[in-house]
Structure formats: C-alpha cells, structure tokens
Amino acid sequence: MEELDTSKAHVARVYDYWLGGKDNFEADRAYGDELERRVPAIRVAARMNRLFLGRAVRFLTAEARVRQFLDIGTGLPTANNTHQVAQLIAPASRIVYTDNDPLVLVHARALLTSSAEGRTAYIAADVREPATILGAPELTATLDLREPVAVLLIAVLHLVTDDAVAYPAIRSIVDAMPSGSYLALSHATGDFWPAEQVEAANATNRAHNVDFRFRTRAEFARFFEGLELVEPGIVPVAEWRSDGGPIPERRDANIWAAVARKG
Numbered sequence: 001m002e003e004l005d006t007s008k009a010h011v012a013r014v015y016d017y018w019l020g021g022k023d024n025f026e027a028d029r030a031y032g033d034e035l036e037r038r039v040p041a042i043r044v045a046a047r048m049n050r051l052f053l054g055r056a057v058r059f060l061t062a063e064a065r066v067r068q069f070l071d072i073g074t075g076l077p078t079a080n081n082t083h084q085v086a087q088l089i090a091p092a093s094r095i096v097y098t099d100n101d102p103l104v105l106v107h108a109r110a111l112l113t114s115s116a117e118g119r120t121a122y123i124a125a126d127v128r129e130p131a132t133i134l135g136a137p138e139l140t141a142t143l144d145l146r147e148p149v150a151v152l153l154i155a156v157l158h159l160v161t162d163d164a165v166a167y168p169a170i171r172s173i174v175d176a177m178p179s180g181s182y183l184a185l186s187h188a189t190g191d192f193w194p195a196e197q198v199e200a201a202n203a204t205n206r207a208h209n210v211d212f213r214f215r216t217r218a219e220f221a222r223f224f225e226g227l228e229l230v231e232p233g234i235v236p237v238a239e240w241r242s243d244g245g246p247i248p249e250r251r252d253a254n255i256w257a258a259v260a261r262k263g
C-alpha cells in the first residue's frame with residue numbers, strides 16, 4: 001500500500017477532480033488542469049470511461065449473467081459504482097473492490113455498502129502483487145471461485161507501466177478464475193493523437209512524477225490473449241455497446257475498451 005501523500009498528484013484523486021468530485025487536493029488539481037491544457041479532451045475521456053464502466057457491468061450482469069465481480073482499481077466512490085449497477089439488476093451480486101490508494105480505502109469502506117441480498121468487500125492491495133489479492137481472506141469469503149467472476153480493471157493498466165509486471169499480473173488473475181469468467185478493461189492510448197500531443201501528455205506526467213503509459217491497440221489486445229472478445233471487440237471507449245446512438249467527440253476519448261470471456 002502507498003502512503004497518503006497529498007503533496008503529489010495521485011490518479012484516483014485527479015480522476016475524481018475531472019469527474020467533478022470533491023475528494024482531491026491542490027497537487028491533484030494543478031496536475032489535472034495542466035494536463036487538460038495540453039489535452040483538452042481529458043474530462044470527456046474520463047466521463048466516457050466512467051460510462052463504459054456502467055455499460056460493461058450492465059452487460060455482464062444482465063446479458064452474461066455474472067453475479068460476482070472483482071473490481072481492481074476501484075477509484076474514489078462516485079455515481080454508479082460497480083455494485084450499484086450490478087445489484088440494481090441482480091441484487092444478490094457480490095463485489096470485491098481493490099485499490100492501492102489509502103484515500104480510496106477510507107472512502108470505500110464507508111460508501112461501498114451492499115444491498116441486503118448481496119455482498120461487498122474491500123481489499124487494500126496492488127494489482128502488481130496479484131497473489132495478495134487472490135489470497136486475501138476478503139476475496140475468498142466473498143467470491144466463490146468455482147462460479148464465473150467478472151474481473152474489471154477500468155482505466156487502471158496505463159498506471160502499471162512495466163510490461164514485465166502488467167501482463168503476468170493479469171494472466172495470473174485470469175488463470176485463477178473458472179471458465180465462463182470475464183475480463184473487462186479500458187486503457188489510455190496515444191493511437192488517436194498526433195505524436196506531439198502524446199509527447200506533451202508524457203512530459204506533463206513526467207513533470208508531476210505520475211507513472212503513466214499509453215499503450216497501442218496491439219499492446220492492449222495482448223491482455224486478452226487466450227480469451228474470446230465479446231462484440232464489438234476492441235473499440236474506442238465511447239463506442240463499446242453504445243446502443244447505436246450518436247457518439248459525440250468519440251475520437252477525443254483516447255481510451256481503448258473491450259470485454260472478453262474465458263472459455
């Protein structure tokens with residue numbers, strides 16, 4: 001677990017700031033504003049990503065009929081958190097949340113409370129140490145790993161910059177899940193932007209000591225190796241099962257998204 005350090009921007013709080021939340025500090029707002037000057041679409045991207053989270057959880061609950069979720073990189077609680085979306089459709093849904101930000105821990109324990117029929121639990125852990133998550137008593141007490149689980153890492157893996165850590169971590173988590181489980185991911189990319197804009201964003205991240213990495217579509221696809229992508233496959237985040245309506249500013253939301261099933 002990381003220490004609570006409000007002098008340095010932290011992504012959970014910056015994301016909260018872009019979404020209009022109040023759980024953020026001066027360093028988060030300074031970084032958030034600077035990045036927005038260089039990448040004007042950043043708030044749109046954050047909102048589009050959050051809407052994808054809702055659509056993915058609705059699909060997983062209503063269509064794929066999954067009743068168990070492992071939501072890694074939960075973020076600060078905001079509207080339409082995973083358990084609220086899932087339990088509206090299937091009240092007995094069980095959700096395990098995981099994040100490595102100590103501020104998320106404090107808020108999540110207070111706010112991520114389950115329906116009476118279902119269950120929620122919280123693990124303070126880092127996805128770079130998957131054994132800690134998989135071995136946590138909160139996980140084994142909440143999820144039955146003989147039944148399908150939807151593993152979510154929504155807007156998280158661009159913060160796990162080392163490929164030698166990121167790919168094996170996801171692999172070991174998916175390996176621990178039974179067949180019929182799902183993996184839902186979204187990930188920031190520079191694919192839609194000119195190289196200067198990618199470099200400007202990278203420079204801002206470096207200046208604020210934010211460990212962040214864009215991945216290409218091919219690098220994103222690697223996380224799903226061995227799994228079956230569900231329709232519509234890998235698409236810009238705003239386009240994933242957007243119900244055919246108009247998609248405003250879709251190219252501005254520089255995030256790839258996909259959901260896949262373990263056969």
Ligand SMILES: C[S@@+](CC[C@H](N)C(=O)[O-])C[C@H]1O[C@@H](n2cnc3c(N)ncnc32)[C@H](O)[C@@H]1O
Nearest residue numbers: 012015073074075099100101126127154155159
């Ligand atoms: C941009 S927020 C996304 C929140 C939520 N998943 C969503 O899409 O609305 C990223 C979250 O991932 C968490 N995070 C970053 N690195 C992590 C790591 N190595 N292990 C676990 N959580 C991490 C951050 O603390 C933050 O809460």
